[in-house]
Amino acid sequence: MPDGRHADGPTEKCGVVGVSLEDRDAARPIYYALYALQHRGQESAGIVTHDGFQQHSHVEMGLVGDAFDAEDIEGLNGSTGIGHVRYPTAGSVDSSCAQPFSVSFKSGSLGLSHNGNLVNADDVRAELAAKGHAFTSDGDTEVIAHDLARNLLESDLIRAVKRTMGRIHGSYSLAIAHDDTVLGVRDPQGNRPLCLGKLDDGYVIASESAAIDVLDGELVRDVRPGELVVLGDDGSGFESYQLVEPDATAHCFFEHVYFARPDSRIDDNLVYDVRRELGRQLWAESGVDSDVVLPVPDSGRAFASGYAEAAQADGADVEFAEGLMKNRYVGRTFIMPTQDARERAVRLKLNPITDVIEGKKVTVIDDSIVRGTTSTQLVELLREVGAEEVHMRIGAPPIVAPCYMGIDMASRDELIAAGRDVEEICEAIDADSLSYLSIAAIAESLETSRADLCLGCVTGEYPYDIEGETTDRDVARPEIDGAAGVVGDD
Ligand code: SF4
Structure with a gap:
C-alpha cells in the first residue's frame, strides 16, 4: 500500500x-x-x-x-x-x-x-x-x-x-x-x-x-x-x-480525514491542521483515561498528536508515543485480494514496540475503520505485547455505506459498521472501548456547514441522485435524451 x-x-x-x-x-x-x-x-x-x-x-x-x-x-x-x-x-x-x-x-x-x-x-x-x-x-x-x-x-x-x-x-x-x-x-x-x-x-x-x-x-x-x-x-x-x-457544495470530507496529503491545502485549510483539530475534537468528545496515545501510522499521526495535546492541556497524565512501527516495503494490498492475505498484510506492516506498550493503558488513534481487519489485528497485537487496556478512537464517523463518487470503500456487506452499532463494533474488534468522531465535529473542524459536505458513506444519504440510494438534498439527474439536460448557451 x-x-x-x-x-x-x-x-x-x-x-x-x-x-x-x-x-x-x-x-x-x-x-x-x-x-x-x-x-x-x-x-x-x-x-x-x-x-x-x-x-x-x-x-x-x-x-x-x-x-x-x-x-x-x-x-x-x-x-x-x-x-x-x-x-x-x-x-x-x-x-x-x-x-x-x-x-x-x-x-x-x-x-x-x-x-x-x-x-x-x-x-x-x-x-x-x-x-x-x-x-x-x-x-x-x-x-x-x-x-x-x-x-x-x-x-x-x-x-x-x-x-x-x-x-x-x-x-x-x-x-x-x-x-x-x-x-x-x-x-x-x-x-x-x-x-x-x-x-x-x-x-x-x-x-x-x-x-x-x-x-x-x-x-x-x-x-x-x-x-x-x-x-x-x-x-x-x-x-x-x-x-x-x-x-x-458536497465536498468529500474524507479528503481531509484521510486521502489528501497532510501538506496539501484544500478549500483554504491545511490538511495537517484539520487533522490535528479533529484529534482535539476527538479528545473533547470521547477522551479516555490512558497512559499512552499511539497513532496508527502514518495517517493517524496528526489526529493522535492533536488528541494528546488536548488531553495534556486538560491535565491528563498521558504520553504521546510512536508505539507502532510501519514496514514501508510491504507490497500493495491490491495484489493480496483475499481476507486471509489482508490479515497477514496487517501483521507484516505494523510492528508494536513492546517497551512503549507493556503494562500500559493504551489509546490507539486511527482515521477510519472500513472492514475492521486492521483494527481487530491491532488490538490483538497490542494485547499480545502486554497492553493492559486498548481503547480505540477514530477521527471520522462510522462508515456505513459505500462511496459512488470514486472512492473504493468496500461494499456494504464488507463494512464492519454497516448494521452494527458502536458497541457491537467494539466487541467485534475486541477493544476495551471505541468511539468515533461526530459529524458535527467534522463540520466544525472544516469551518463549514454539514449541508456543504458529502457525508454519503457515513449517513447512507448522498449528494447526487444515485439509483437505489437516498439523497440528502434536492438533486436531479439531467435528462439525457434530447435537449432537456443541456444548460443554456448564454
Ligand atoms: S461518500 Fe462522499 S464523503 Fe464518503 S468517500 Fe465518497 S465522496 Fe467522500
Whole structure:
C-alpha cells in the first residue's frame, strides 16, 4: 500500500494535473507533479502533451517511477499537457481505463484526466452509442471525452464544456487538454478537490496543492465548484468561467480525514491542521483515561498528536508515543485480494514496540475503520505485547455505506459498521472501548456547514441522485435524451 495507507482503508482512485508553460516542455513538471500525487493512485500513470501541432501521449501501468523513463519524457514534446495517476478498481488491473484518455476528432485532439465518478455515465454512454459513438473502455472518462468532442463540433470551447457539464451528473475534477489549451473543471458540488497554482513561467492545475509545491509554484486558489479555468497556451495567465452556480457544495470530507496529503491545502485549510483539530475534537468528545496515545501510522499521526495535546492541556497524565512501527516495503494490498492475505498484510506492516506498550493503558488513534481487519489485528497485537487496556478512537464517523463518487470503500456487506452499532463494533474488534468522531465535529473542524459536505458513506444519504440510494438534498439527474439536460448557451 502507498505511504500513509493501511491494509483495509478506503482508497482514492485518481489524481490529475494540467500544466501550461511559456516556452519549455511541460512533460517533466507534470512527471514531478504526478510523483507528488502518487498516493492518489498507483495502478497507472500517464501524460499527454501538445506541441502546437500534434498530441503526444505516454500511458503505462505501474507507479510513476516505473511508468516513464528518460526517453519517454523526452518524447513528450510541447509546453502544455495533462497527467494522471489512477488506483485500481477492486480486483481488476485494466489498461483500457488508464488515463489520460485521449482522442482525435474533426476539430482537433482531446486529452482527459478525471478524478471522481459519474453516476449517470451509463445513460450518457447509451445516448452517445445510439448516435454512433464507439467506446473502447467501460470507464466514465471516455463518456465525458466523447460528449465533449461532440459538443466541440457545434460550439466553442466554453459552451461545449458547459453543455457537457449540463449532461453529466456526479463527481468530477477534470484536467482537459484541447489541442494546446489546458482546462480545469470541478463539478458543481466540488466533490473532489482541484486547485490552481502559479509557476515562474506558467500555470498548473492539480488535485492537491502538494503537486504545486514540488514545482516551486504558488497556490493561487481552489478551482471553484462549477468553475472552468482555462490556462493560456503561452503560460501567461488563466481565464475563469463560472459555468454553473451551485446552491450548495458536497465536498468529500474524507479528503481531509484521510486521502489528501497532510501538506496539501484544500478549500483554504491545511490538511495537517484539520487533522490535528479533529484529534482535539476527538479528545473533547470521547477522551479516555490512558497512559499512552499511539497513532496508527502514518495517517493517524496528526489526529493522535492533536488528541494528546488536548488531553495534556486538560491535565491528563498521558504520553504521546510512536508505539507502532510501519514496514514501508510491504507490497500493495491490491495484489493480496483475499481476507486471509489482508490479515497477514496487517501483521507484516505494523510492528508494536513492546517497551512503549507493556503494562500500559493504551489509546490507539486511527482515521477510519472500513472492514475492521486492521483494527481487530491491532488490538490483538497490542494485547499480545502486554497492553493492559486498548481503547480505540477514530477521527471520522462510522462508515456505513459505500462511496459512488470514486472512492473504493468496500461494499456494504464488507463494512464492519454497516448494521452494527458502536458497541457491537467494539466487541467485534475486541477493544476495551471505541468511539468515533461526530459529524458535527467534522463540520466544525472544516469551518463549514454539514449541508456543504458529502457525508454519503457515513449517513447512507448522498449528494447526487444515485439509483437505489437516498439523497440528502434536492438533486436531479439531467435528462439525457434530447435537449432537456443541456444548460443554456448564454
Ligand atoms: S461518500 Fe464518503 S468517500 Fe465518497 S465522496 Fe462522499 S464523503 Fe467522500
